[in-house]
Amino acid sequence: STHNYHNDEILKQIVKKKQQHLNYSSMAEHQTYCKRKTDQSESRERLTTISYFYSDPEIDKATDKPVTRLSPMSMMYMGVSDNNSHLLRSANYLRNELPIRLAHMIKELRNLPFIVACHPSILEIHERCIKTFRQFDQYDKEIKTLESEKGFNNLVFNMLEMNKDILALLCDGFKDTRRYISSEGYIKTHLNKILSTRLGLRLLCEHHLALNKQSNLNKILLSNDIFEKVEVKRANNDNFTSTYLSSNSGDNTNGNLSNVRDDEWVGIIHQKFSPKKLIDNSAKLVTRLCMEKYGVAPKIKIDGHINSQFPYLPMPLEYIMPELLKNSFRATTENHRNSSSLPDVCVTIAVNDRDFIFRIRDRGGGIPHALGDKIFDYHFSTANENKEKEVDDKMNSNFSLDCLNTSGFGMMCSASASQGLAVMHGYGFGLPTSKAYAEYLGGTLSFQSMQGIGSDFYLRLSLFDIEPEVVRI
Ligand code: ADP
Ligand code: K
Ligand code: MG
Numbered sequence: 029s030t031h032n033y034h035n036d037e038i039l040k041q042i043v044k045k046k047q048q049h050l051n052y053s054s055m056a057e058h059q060t061y062c063k064r065k066t067d068q069s070e071s072r073e074r075l076t077t078i079s080y081f082y083s084d085p086e087i088d089k090a091t092d093k094p095v096t097r098l099s100p101m102s103m104m105y106m107g108v109s110d111n112n113s114h115l116l117r118s119a120n121y122l123r124n125e126l127p128i129r130l131a132h133m134i135k136e137l138r139n140l141p142f143i144v145a146c147h148p149s150i151l152e153i154h155e156r157c158i159k160t161f162r163q164f165d166q167y168d169k170e171i172k173t174l175e176s177e178k179g180f181n182n183l184v185f186n187m188l189e190m191n192k193d194i195l196a197l198l199c200d201g202f203k204d205t206r207r208y209i210s211s212e213g214y215i216k217t218h219l220n221k222i223l224s225t226r227l228g229l230r231l232l233c234e235h236h237l238a239l240n241k242q243s244n245l246n247k248i249l250l251s252n253d254i255f256e257k258v259e260v261k262r263a264n265n266d267n268f269t270s271t272y273l274s275s276n277s278g279d280n281t282n283g284n285l286s287n288v289r290d291d292e293w294v295g296i297i298h299q300k301f302s303p304k305k306l307i308d309n310s311a312k313l314v315t316r317l318c319m320e321k322y323g324v325a326p327k328i329k330i331d332g333h334i335n336s337q338f339p340y341l342p343m344p345l346e347y348i349m350p351e352l353l354k355n356s357f358r359a360t361t362e363n364h365r366n367s368s369s370l371p372d373v374c375v376t377i378a379v380n381d382r383d384f385i386f387r388i389r390d391r392g393g394g395i396p397h398a399l400g401d402k403i404f405d406y407h408f409s410t411a412n413e414n415k416e417k418e419v420d421d422k423m424n425s426n427f428s429l430d431c432l433n434t435s436g437f438g439m440m441c442s443a444s445a446s447q448g449l450a451v452m453h454g455y456g457f458g459l460p461t462s463k464a465y466a467e468y469l470g471g472t473l474s475f476q477s478m479q480g481i482g483s484d485f486y487l488r489l490s491l492f493d494i495e496p497e498v499v500r501i
Pocket of ligand 3: 458
């Protein structure tokens, strides 16, 4: 039969090959033969790898499409329905939008200078983006059932997972290569763009998964045979669901998925965001870190519109606020090493009809004249100069990457406070990343320094419901 014939052929070839090997006159000759073989296969492998990065018409097409940034108002409006149709709507928006945003990220990576783009950490990011982009291929048609939406959600979840340590990889990739690029502005533009694209991607994914989680919570409430109770209580007390769930989650009000409450949250948007609570939670975390590092920590004073509440996205702020407090705590502690008491760090909240502003004021000596705006450069840190970077020898280990993983995005700071944000300072990413995030959200981050006394940092962010809508995700 043909089958046997085929096997015979293969056998013959093997015998022939074996004989060839035996015929080599010397070991050296044999090794040259083997080396040529591996060289060939290596270069073939390299070619496939390289073409992986270059020839994908789908990516090229997606790069040309414009990004559709949603306003939080429309996210809230589209984030509810009686029959869960909003989940399908959200999934279909993501199905179109995520590949486009990934392609824009890929475009940005392609535009990096050769020396940076070649770095293994940057290649790793590049490769992951392409891989994730291709995983969207299977969802080229409208998602029509909640069943197929479940499968799609796995992809969204994986995307968040692969996104986790991007900040650490970027930090690593630029740290080694930036010395070959003379223009700081060039580095800043690229990193700002990559970091804010990533922020947008993360927020969209988290939002979609949170919407799912919230609709499941509704289901649990209903299936627990308390359907009637819910209905009755709702009629008497609009806050029933929120009190029911908050008794499970304690007073932890971070933007953590585990304590999403359906009345107060629409996806990742908190209807009753409280700036005061954000500061309280961030201060708790930073005080612990500061105590670990210095054995002391300044107190925090909060004043201004401490009772204000309005709809906002806590997630990015849960990154920015701890970063600003860490800097103020460090400056205060180091500037008052020899005194018996530390001056307070004072945060003032102001809310008006357009925006809300945090002023973080410390008596940490201020930003020296010679530094000025350099503090907003990526990788710039005075901790490096003083050789007191607490993570120096850990910089290349997984430990440091893990730290950045979790501090890399706000939401994690409450959930994994024990590992996350475990670093007081040293990477020089805190201020530039916070500024990039603030600007992505249509806000600003600036400072005034009273050299010799201390500094004021101003974080200004736009409210959602103003015209024209400034905030877009
Ligand atoms: P890192 O904290 O890792 O050093 P950052 O980007 O957060 O990086 O800050 C950069 C530098 O700006 C710090 O190393 C410090 O020298 C300076 N800086 C930031 N905030 C303050 C502050 N409140 N008071 C004095 N110096 C500050
Ligand atoms: K910096
Ligand atoms: Mg810092």
